[in-house]
Amino acid sequence: MPESQNIEYISSWYEEYLDWICGFANAxxxxxxxxxxxxxxxxxxxxxxxxxxxxxxxxxxQLGITAEVNLLQxxxxxxxxxxxxxxSVPISLRGRYFFRSGSVK
Numbered sequence: 001m002p003e004s005q006n007i008e009y010i011s012s013w014y015e016e017y018l019d020w021i022c023g024f025a026n027a028x029x030x031x032x033x034x035x036x037x038x039x040x041x042x043x044x045x046x047x048x049x050x051x052x053x054x055x056x057x058x059x060x061x062q063l064g065i066t067a068e069v070n071l072l073q074x075x076x077x078x079x080x081x082x083x084x085x086x087x088s089v090p091i092s093l094r095g096r097y098f099f100r101s102g103s104v105k
Contacts, residue, residue: 003038005100006030011043013051013080018062023098024084025065025091030100035079044077051080063091 003009006028008020013034024030035045045051048071056069059082068083090097 003040008032009036009038009040010034011037012045013055015058018058018093019098020100021059021067021082021084022063022091022093022096023100025063025067025087026098027086027100029084029086031084032082033079034082035077042074042077042079045079048078048080055080055082063093065091 006024007030010017010032011034017032017034020032024032033040034051035043035048037043052069052071056067059065059067059069065084065087067085068081070081070083072079072081
């Protein structure tokens with residue numbers, strides 16, 4: 001499944017990806033997969049235990065929203081799925097608003 005309006009693949013987590021979560025919340029919602037390459041192939045994420053605690057807290061503390069964060073496994077490799085629902089009110093990150101359009105924010 002390729003990247004699209006509602007799907008984003010990233011191989012490792014960086015704080016800048018909170019922008020993407022904000023963009024999904026302000027658009028139609030979507031899913032971010034951490035530990036997958038641009039083609040959707042699982043590459044795994046080594047620090048998944050730490051991220052499973054860190055990511056939900058970052059989303060809540062910096063965006064004021066909640067998102068479903070799931071740990072998944074394929075071929076012995078762990079990856080993380082973040083499911084963002086659309087919000088009816090504008091969501092901002094550090095005073096900036098992001099919006100997902102097509103496969104870009």
